[in-house]
Amino acid sequence: MPELPEVEALAGFLGDHVAGRTVSRVSALAVHALKTYDPPLSALEGQVFDGVGRHGKFLDFRAGGLHLVVHLARAGWVRWHDALPEAPPRPGKGPLALRVRLTDPGLPEPAGPGFDVTEAGTQKHLAVYLVRDPLDVPGIARLGPDPLAPGFTLTAFAELLSGERRQIKGVLRDQSTLAGIGNAYSDEILHAARMSPFKLAAALSEDEVARLHQAVGSTLRDAVERSRGLALRDLKAEKKSGLRVHGRTGEPCPVCGDTIREVSFSDSSLQYCPTCQTGGKPLADRRLSRLLK
Known part of the structure; x- marks a missing residue:
């Protein structure tokens, strides 16, 4: 299971890669992983990412006042692609749960960069939220102090x-x-x-x-x-x-x-x-x- 150090590294890597890029399309392939419906995932499309943060083990992708929050649970992961396949993903029994396609001035839109959120195994506990405030995610609202924060004396x-x-x-x-x-x-x-x-x-x-x-x-x-x-x-x-x-x-x-x-x-x-x-x-x-x- 990804814990604080890995999620911190994921946030740093992904923040460097998504910041300033516009969301072209969001595709949810695992409906069970999506925990919120208002706003819909389509509200992300056209928004510009300004960075990625961390709340405990939660990743927080920030874009246009919205927060795409991901909890990777035991077997989840995020995979970055400099150029996603042009064909749209197809729902199925594979590990792909969510795909976020971004625009890139150097590539035609269907072949732009982006990232996949995946989950291996048969036990599915991956959770994806789209919220206006990270505290709207119950797991974040009840988090204790961060052990790397200055106040953790x-x-x-x-x-x-x-x-x-x-x-x-x-x-x-x-x-x-x-x-x-x-x-x-x-x-x-x-x-x-x-x-x-x-x-x-x-x-x-x-x-x-x-x-x-x-x-x-x-x-x-x-x-x-x-x-x-x-x-x-x-x-x-x-x-x-x-x-x-x-x-x-x-x-x-x-x-x-x-x-x-x-x-x-x-x-x-x-x-x-x-x-x-x-x-x-x-x-x-x-x-x-x-x-x-």
Whole structure:
């Protein structure tokens, strides 16, 4: 699933490519992905993009007072084309969900540049909105603070965790608490902070809160820097190569050499290093696990 660093890189790349270009045609191929109908997608046609922003994991394409907001969910992606195929796309069972064709003075209109929004797999959770205000998107309206924003201070972070009785892994992933962190980077942050994913947030000491705050910022900023300037096709590979524990079950920890372990749930899994994070004790591989005694 694309998380904050990848969506930040997508926004930067796409913003550079769409800014100043006029929308020629918008084609929705996956009706289930379109979550709004007023204004209609056709209202984008003739508008000029002025940039692309990010709200947590949401992409925000800005054009003429409208916002084309895309949430890529687990298997969505955006593909840029310097010259789209001239033939109009045909609805079907393929991954293509949305096509936005732009005008380019150097190309005849049917062969102009543009981008596709795609979604692989059989579980379809991609979401596309066209709104006048990003806060009209329910998922954006309930977002917590952005961990890369200037206001995300240690004091603000400590206040978020105060009285929080959930396990810290779940807190980091909760978009209403912090915007943009998902399963992969929460594993990476907790490894960098040398902290068990099952530790209760409210039980963290001041030193642990400070260590976790530093790990959130450094992990995400490092990932953003690694992704900066890469072509869209290279972002997924960069994310995977930059992860130290997530998705690396059975491999040696790059810090201590211990074997990276996994806890599996019904629809996801987490990875951690026992030596770095749990005092050498493996976590029971079942839902609501606790440290083995």
